[in-house]
Amino acid sequence: MGGKIRVVTVFGTRPEAIKLFPLIHALEADDRFESRVCVTAQHRDMLDQVLAIAGIEPDHDLDLMTANQSLDELTARALTGIGRVLDKERPDWVVVQGDTTSVLAGALAAHYRKIRVCHVEAGLRSGDLNHPWPEEANRKMVGAIARLHCAPTQASADALLGENVSPASIHVTGNTVIDALDWVTERIGQDPSIAAGLSGLEARFADRRIIGVTSHRRENLGDSMLSIAKSVRELANRDDVAVIFPVHPNPSVRSVMERELSDLDNVALIEPLDYPHFARLLAISHVILTDSGGVQEEAPALGKPVLVMRKTTERPEGVAAGTARLVGTETDTIVREAERLLDDEAAYATMARAHNPYGDGRSAARICDLLATS
Template sequence: MNNAVTANAKVMIIYGTRPEAIKLAPVIKAFEQDPTLTPIVVVTAQHREMLDQVNGVFEVIPDVDLNLMAHGQTLNDIAGTVISQIDEILDMYRPAAAVVQGDTTTVMAAAIASFNREIPVVHLEAGLRSGNIQSPFPEEANRKIVSQIASIHLAPTEVSRTNLLTDGVPDDRIHVIGNTVIDALNWAVSRPPRDGHPLSNRLETDTRRVLLVTTHRRENLGAHMVSIGRAMRQLALKFPDLLIVWPAHKNPEVRASITPQIEDVGNIISTEPLEYGEFSRLLARSDIVLTDSGGIQEEAPSLGKPVLVLRENTERPEAVAAGGVKLIGTNTNRIVDEVSTLLDDDEAYSSMANAMNPYGDGRSAERCLTIIKKFLNI
């Protein structure tokens, strides 16, 4: 591949889900402010409504919206459609490079389509590994596939860099830049809140401690999700002075497992998914976070919030090693015990809340821009 290009090079940024939109928004903004690059923003809309919310918050207007979301689509449906439609867009714009972030099916398929067109792939948040191809599924496989074909690997931490080296990625293609989620979070928390959101209004005057719960992982659907719902109920009854906030994921299986167990409990608030700015302020207001999300494992420690992860493994071990994040699985009794310890033991809480944040300083997008420009000889 010949990566020597002239100024005003087109760089295509491809994403489809809410987490990708959050982590790519600072990169898009950095590109927009640089006169030597032209960002071409392409969304697949693997997540439609939640994706649009994030784009609205960051004032990102896609150049191409493929609108691929369809009810009941399988992973193979998504992959096949993304590859074929992204291929047409790549042929139309002929970018000098394509940027993808993370490990979704959109990321894997867009990377393959770009590689087959001999367009260099830039992989943001490269090198995450759980060590188990089935967990998380299909993300662990997706990120390993992208690592085989990317030209630039933008790793968030030294641990991720080591993972890539172990996989045989050449050292000169790996750059440790931190995580752009911190750039996005700092921006969102610093902005004034919108007037009138009922949850914000309630939390302004409610002095109770807040437990924020988010859960959506495919591998937690079914019995694991039911177990999480039971734990939420038991915690609410055990600590009547605790306010539990659950932004309910759109997946109907998640709601069917959890809602019946909590709907009659007064100190549990169930809300629709929050737009990113509102969720960031909720995260900042919370005292403890209970989650199976990957991104929140990165965001919450930067705000000094202890994170209990509803999984048996994680591709983000840095915060676990630092002490701000703890893997606890989905057993009801274990969840109740771990949350109870943080609520009852000031020393245990302080130890997690004051752990070092390993995910960067909020300048990752700047580093991303510099590295891509150097790669393109701009």
Template structure:
């Protein structure tokens, strides 16, 4: 009898990181019946990733709504999954990372009696307010999960410190590297209007600084500081071009456009689809971000990363030297950027460091573990 898998995700980052796992399970149809459920916690950005990876969900809760809040979203996910879990009766449910979809789906799967597999398990800041609500989402999921697919040894050690059974933990590397390495070879040849547009605005004579920022804990003064830092960097270095795909959240968009919209070597653009973003990462000199996924991806492309957060649940990258935490401190962002722009030896050293997040074979390890357990 085939093992029945249900893979659940709801946001663009989850979709990117779960897509290679979906594909790997779908190669193994002799052993597995695999179905995909999306909550559509994000809608448009999620659909772009599904299209790129050629994944058609078997179930779509289509939950995204205007002015969505954590209370209603959590309740809607749990209740929306009930009929799916009762109909399909999966043996294993796979959730990823730290989103509200992750936490709520793990609760629903627990109620159904399925075994819960947590992909990208064990990341911790040990500060329940940072990142919010992601840290608690991870910890709740970690208490519920039956199997923990940890990206690094440090993540495994976090789980062991919480008395998780060591036999339930597998260090896999991060599936985002699987997705990235599969995508890099595609994006140079894909027919993509956004990539065509980016080619028209990029000045090849300049060093490209790619910026992304959206995290809730940076809203307010944090984003004002970030934007003031970027303004100073752009004005100090005319040989630099800042390209910033701006998140649509008004708490992000308003300060970004107010402070940065009239600077000649700053390009504020709409959010990018995954293939266009991968292409732009490849063209960049360095990346300034508050994104967790970018911290993992960029080192595989040899791109130094400055992380605009005070804490990170990905300390391996800090320890390895592939990223530097700068928070939302204007002076720190400017000084660390200046160092990478001016000190070529420092830049070359940082860009050549080994990525601690994996070799692109995480999904193979997960499939083999489930097949043999």
């Protein structure tokens, strides 16, 4: 093992796992590295689904989640738990991705030990500390700690430069989510059974255009979540559409959606999907309504227009490119913009054919080279 670069990759949620498994695969296949994986299990079940499909067995599993845990309690437990892992592994690099509590704790634990931090998907900024909350603050703090910033786009790199981050530490790598989507799409092509769980809904809604919906953001809980539900209900009044909605397990989401939508025959409220099935949902959808971050990157890679149900987005590249449109959470606006795409073929084609600005599927290889040479 002498001379190899020791890397500990830290993550805890499903989106992080999706965006990091291509890099973990690349590190494990590269003789320059000794790779270790530490998960916090900030999302337990949804995280495990991605680990299983990607064939990743964590070296350290902190299993931190407990019922009704506050953010400060989770942060404290993650910080000390990751710290113990780093004291044992003594890595040259700690890799974190994105903006979750696990990311912040991983970066801070590394900083306390003077271990270099590589931030994957660096430089995303909405400009509003409350949207998304608490993620905007998390990524800004990690931006002050990281030694290597892997920005998915030039706009993200420019945001870091605007915060006086050293230009030598910033590299535009593309987003690893495109690597992941390419990988899982190829797997589905080789073995369609891994995403066959939606075949019943595909048959049931064969004569309708499918609207795929996801909604779970903390800042949308309450009145905005109800407004989103009412938007879906109004769209479902059309006889030419059906809705497939994997409902987040958060009771503040699930209770609203079940109350407002469960009586509609053309709305399928289903359990959260594993990654192959979610990729399949994107593929069969005509339009995507979401308040998620990663979906804004994934759907355009498959030529699917995205309506972003948020007040701000830290992914302005998609809006600028025309693949995504920021529509907020007001019912009238969401319905109007969705119906424009349903009824105006030219408007739909403009969004569906727009260039995806988020990468070419080779981001993980670039990051490996940066870790080896920085």
